[in-house]
Amino acid sequence: MPRNRPLFLVAQPFLLAFAYLSFQTESIAQNTQWRTLFNGKDLSGWKAVAGEAEFKVENGVIVGYAKANTPNTFLITEQQFGDFVLELDLKIENLSSNSGIMARGQYDPKAREGQGLVFGYQIEADPTSRAWSGGVYDEARRGWLYPLDLNPAAKSAFKMGEWNSYRIEVIGKEIKTWINGQEVAYVVDDMDARGFIGLQVHSISDAKDAGNKTYFRNIRIQTENLKPKAFKKDLFVVNTGLNELTAYEKGNGWKLLFDGKSTEAWVGAYKETFPQKGWTIQDGILKVEGTDGGESSNFGDIVTKEKYAAFDFAFDFKITEGANSGVKYFVTLKENNSGSAIGLEYQILDDERHPDAKMGREGNRTLASLYDLIKANKQARFVKGPGEWNKGRIVVYPDNRVEHYLNGVKVVEYVRGSQEFRDLVAISKYKVWENFGEAPEGHLLLQDHGNEVHFKNLKVKKLK
Template sequence: MKKNSLLILVMTALLVSCSQGPKWQELFNGKDLQGWEKLNGTAEYKVEDNAIIGISQMNTPNTFLATTEKYDDFILEFEFKVDDGLNSGVQFRSNSLPDYRDGRVHGYQFEIDPSDRAWTGGIYDEARRGWLYPMNYNPEGMKAFKHSEWNSARIEAIGNSIRTWVNGVPCANILDDTTPSGFIALQVHSIGKAELEGKTVAWRNIRILTDELDKYKTADDENVMQINQVANTISDREAADGWKLLWDGKTTEGWRGAKRDDFPDLGWSIDNGMLKVHKSDGGESTNGGDIVTTRPYKNFMLKVDFKITEGANSGIKYFVDTNLNKGEGSAIGCEFQILDDQNHPDAKMGTNGNRTLGSLYDLIPAPQDKPFRKGFFNTAMVVVEGNHVEHWLNGVKIVEYDRNSDAWNKLVQTSKYKDWPNFGNAEEGLILLQDHGDEVWFQNVKIKELD
């Protein structure tokens, strides 16, 4: 009888344990701001009706209410409501360090955006790289936010995987290894218009789960685009979608000098997963020279992460034919311009800004308000489908055009390429990274060939 009673007690305990579900931790007690601290700005936070209210204020930088605890892997849920006209967000895996911009809060941010842009649920890298996942990557997710209502949010940050939801709708999906741990923080964004002062953003029911995350994480939705920010890697999703590394991050395999059969023995180096062009005299292909792929490409999506030093000039070329120019200067091809627009004189040359960053060099200008991350790696993407070509920068399309047309040929005749026969109309060509005598870094070079 005693054994049976003991067995029943053990089974009951197991059943109770199994029925408890996820062990959520409340980050906000609904009464006061215990466990939170204000950072950077002077905007007001108060507790009202079981919610934290942030109140916009003039003449203050972004203000953050941060947890005193730090978290690495977690599932975070909360509800939020925001007045139209404000921009806000929730920081996670974020930090405030004395040696980084005098304690400036920096790190991942779940975007709260009631504007017509509708990027709520996107992922922004506050005070560092800028947009990691703008919501134009996921048009369906842009519809999830509800104006003037309480919205539910979920963030799953597990290892390098970071995903977000708004009102149960999947929004952002990135892989990134920049910051593995940090605090959670609620943002009241700075404002520049007096009419926005006093507007509010509110949060409630803030809770976090740090145990048994694999058990409670959400199944992956393959309909939501995944952006892989981990350098020189191909994720399972990317591999299944046909992406391949064009540079392996370690060797020179698959590349050669544009005017030689092997890789240059000077002017380029591989350092900690980065392919570097060395600083020389600022001349075009006068040091190590350009490098090109060892095989041509026809229809493709090409991604290249690049980082420029002050005043630098370089480029990514495609449809390159190394037989066209055997003399001085760079090999000939269509060019995604890489340039420090603020400090290099080439930005003011050409026509209507068609030599600025992201432009189709000397042919079609990129917009001035393009999303450039100064001091950090930026992602250039070139998409070629037949005669249609697009330039993208950090997830935003900035240039598009069609080749092999009367309009295209007329445009070429007004450019520096007018003397090169059939410029830009080749069915296929090599891909090139340019040596223009300035220090520029490349990584995460990958390609997906299209049918």
Template sequence: MKQPVLALFLAAFFAHCGSLAHAQQYEQLFDGQTLNGWKTAGGTAKFTVEDGCIVGHMAMNTPNTFLITEKHYGDFVLELDVKLEGANSNSGVQIRSYQTAGGQVRGKQVEVEPTRRAWTGGIYDEGGRGWLYPLDLNEAARSAYKPGEFNRIKVEAIGPNVKTWVNGVPASYVVDPIGREGLIGLQVHSIGTEVLVGKKVYFKNIRIQTKRLRPEPFPEEVHIVNLEPNSLAKDEKAKGVRLLFDGRTLRGWKSVRTGALPKKGWRVENGVITVEKSDGGESTNGGDIVTVGQYAAFDLWLEFKLTPGANSGIKYFVTLKEQTAGSAIGLEYQLLDDAEHPDAKMGRDGNRTLASLYDLIPADKTNWRARRPIGEWNTARIRVTPDNKVTHWLNGIKVLEYTRGDQRYKDLVALSKYAVWENFGMAERGHILLQDHGDEVSFRNIKIRKLK
């Protein structure tokens, strides 16, 4: 045998053996013929085996039904194919979940849905915290799902990190300290219409790897939701995310009034910054605080908690050049108890309500999941790209978008209280501000990433 031929033979041989070794690392969770190793939980919808698939049958008058593994899993890579009938149906894959004493299944779920919302691959906490990663946070993945076809779902759960892919497209990335082990489940969602009765969801090629796990890289542009307060995951650090609050002090912040740390009106306790309640007036107690640094294009993420009737705001592109008696001037992500504070009924078309660009653009909160109750932690995200496109999210759901400096923006400013300020909101860079509006509001997990 000639040397080149031998080299090609050996290369092919070892490549084949490598592929076999990789395949042998996976364990089949479904034998293609029976439901051995699985059991039904939650509701009363039926699961059968047809043509090498686990088939869930949608039925009326039953809550969500799950086919769950008898075994629990910690770290793993899970792969399976899913096909869903019905344009308005829904399903999901439970991971690291558990069954309650009452029989319900709780825990993280990888969403599968063919609806126009297109959140397949998003991560939901079934029976718990709700949406952890709505796919509004990664719009590039929303077109990965193929209606009426089998879709390849991949889940990587290593340590606190959970990543998902849909047909090879990176979808979600959550860092979650809660729930590091549990069952795997296949969902038949409850239905509220006779149109879906008898529709099916198919699962096949279900396999899991639990040994020799190595994290697969995720694109840098995919947002990471880190649910561990005031911390940075390794991948967050690698892409330039940094904390604006260390969880212990106000280092990196200063008073708008004095340029030093505020002497009253603000406190840091148990990993939380709180502006204290005073008289409900604008910047009349401790006053606003701003970051020492200034930012041009950026991605800002933080959690906030409102008290009943509270008013506050997150401002950006704050220059401190304007002379004002109240709060410093800047573009404002409104923080407000819409139901109790009168400001919600002022302005134009709701442009002073929660998550709005204050006095300019109302936030679209028609998706009821965007709003969490007063007294619970909510998340705000503000992203400004180098081309001046600005986006607001509330709890991971996109609520508004605009472009600084375009004609629409100029027209809105001309109709607002900001018309008196020349070139309002158009600074090249500025501080981030947390507002003192005389009401108790708390903040934590404040992070920023500079964009280029």
């Protein structure tokens, strides 16, 4: 009679079978959360709108053909979606074939005299040297929300002439994007809660580019039991809310300098308290009232109580017609001068209507410039006029590199204390101040220049 086998040997096959079945069950459950939006055979569930470019199915792939002299054409889902995770592959073979993916897209069939208009969140596919693929664009509405100047490391993610894997999370107010596994963009915005998924063939004006192809495949979506994928890197977040930070931002060291209710973080320049009048809070907005246009001669500048060395400071501002103001940094308050306190200045100005725009040297007193030193290299399409909110940003790195941004686009860069910087100071109004702009730390300042200007979403992060 054979000897009995040890119990664990008898049980082992059953345990392995159970583990295998459990793994299969879990995998099936995960797979069933994904739903295919393209069956690989035809365009069932989709329709082309707004333009005349053609979409075909070839070898299990959706192919969009560029057509000259027709507006942007979109292949959109007949179904609308709220929260979702979308994954797909996209390929571009020609530099003229700008494309994108609409997320919660909107469509007005009556717009443009009945031709129809697609608008809303679009995740960019940019084959040009600008390389803003994966950035977030508000199609036919507000323009760029997240240009890739805000995350230059991601500019290398998109591969021309190759299949690129996109992941797009749209959950609640948050939009997050990845290309080929690389983290790209992070936007917080609540303009659209639902909408369609859309694939774009961009308009072209040159007939020689007609027929160029854009390819889409492996389009799938999750709409239930969504689990946001955490970003591992420290990305800048574009938050269009009012004086709020995400948990992600807080975890990466960001702090609000204005919560919409209190001016606790600020004090009057050369004063022991916050100005008693002229600076007011209404509906979460900090406003300096307009008077006679004089420089800090009415209510006075305000400065942060805390000093900063290396930092990232973001702020939203809105000017009135003809307004002049500024955001200064490395303000030491040691000069005891009259007028505005001394410091490096991010210029805030109505370039079209204020005479200061034509003064200085070669435009170095225009909006977003390093005042009286370096002109901001900006395009008109990235400037919001009086009555509209602009997003400003100043970054000072520990190695003294400095950057100015306007609405997500880098417009100024220089190195504090470099010979080039000192040469510019020597021919500026600041030449009378010893070691101007080279203090190891200083206050941040919002300027009263006698014009009405509004501020919100003031947030700062110390850099190490």
